[in-house]
Amino acid sequence: MKSKFLIVAVITISTLMLSCSSGNGDFDATGTFESEEIIVSSEASGKIIKLDVEEGMLLKKDQVVGLIDTTQLYLKKKQLLASVKAVISKQPDINTQLASLEKQIEAAQTEKKRIENLVLSDAASTKQLDDINNQLEVLHKQYAATKSSLTITKQSLQSETLPLYAQIEQIQDQINKSKITNPIEGTVLTKYSKLEEVTGVGKALYKIADLSLMTLRAYINGDQLGSTKLGQNVKVFVDNGSGGQKELNGEIYWISSKAEFTPKTIQTKDERANLVYAIKVKVINDGYLKIGMYGEIKF
Template identity: 40%
Template structure:
């Protein structure tokens, strides 16, 4: 293919030939030779026109939309099924990053959650001790009331026993409140642990390498069993169906 402008060079050269030979041969009155040369120049000019018709009237580069697909997890690339020139569909799973450590961390968190009920405080034993003390004080109070009724004991002793019962009731209420508060704090640990499990489950899902767009693999950048990190380029894919 000749570059644009070759036609003009040829036609310009043709005009020069015609003008030159006309001047030379007219001077010599050789009209026959002049006609032959003119005919030859016309043939050359016509050939140049034919070649110009086959020349492209536009030039440019065709480009495809190229995407670089990167890893979204950390670890060895256990499985990676991508080859250059391969056609991939959107949503197609092409590889997976090792998730062993993520599963172990998840199991550890579940074990912590299962152990939480064992950490709950049981105030029943302490309360039972105080309840026995209250029962003894009540019996003593009842006995004293009978003696007071017979005027065999001073009334002040009854006031002392009633005060002791009030103290025991206060101690029982305090133990119950403290136990409830401590148990709520223990149970509150469950929600943050569940949130950590949700994060790990998301990381496990991202370990699956899912091709996001349909296209043809242009470049394969890693091989199976290589250790990758989040953001490591894995391959480049081009949408050759939409050239620009």
């Protein structure tokens, strides 16, 4: 009786195991589903004052989800702006400072015309005309020298502001990086940091992945490699939770060029194969597929 019971139990278990595979083990390769995961890290140091991220949350691309305290950066930027303003205030007003010389030149030119008229009527000597010409020449040289000096002074002061503006741009860049911006549209898988924690540059904040398109990483043997090509459509089967299987469409988009030993958790059509080739099949996820779920492929 015990032997009969044992035989019945073995047959029952074998039947259940076969029912869990597609077509009684009729598959060409198996593998597990994975996704391209991105770990979002901090680009600034300081206290996290905002972090609207929770595991399982769907985030949009370029969505601002958090902020790191920027108080000290803001104060430093304010100080630099004040320094720039102080330097600019020292710049000379060239037009104002040259206005008096322009008036003198204008008056000298008027006087020159008057003397020229007097010389023509023999009411003034040519020496007076020479004197006013010399005076005009001196005024023009003085005007050119003053303008050159004021221009050099202004340019020098403007040059002093360039390093300050560069520092302001650096501070602004740090302020911009204090905003935590989500890089892709996807689902938050893991949250590493919390509100009010102090973070640093490069410290992981959360992990996100686009689960709308999953990758089934499977393995084939050398005999199958010749009949497998990029862009090939395949059938993908996963357990439906009711003892049956759910069928999905997939497309091979990557085939490894190097052979490797068969992973212990993976089966191929020929389980005795020692060396296999990895392939990646992209499958549109309707929400059913999960990371780490097993799948079977039928070419």
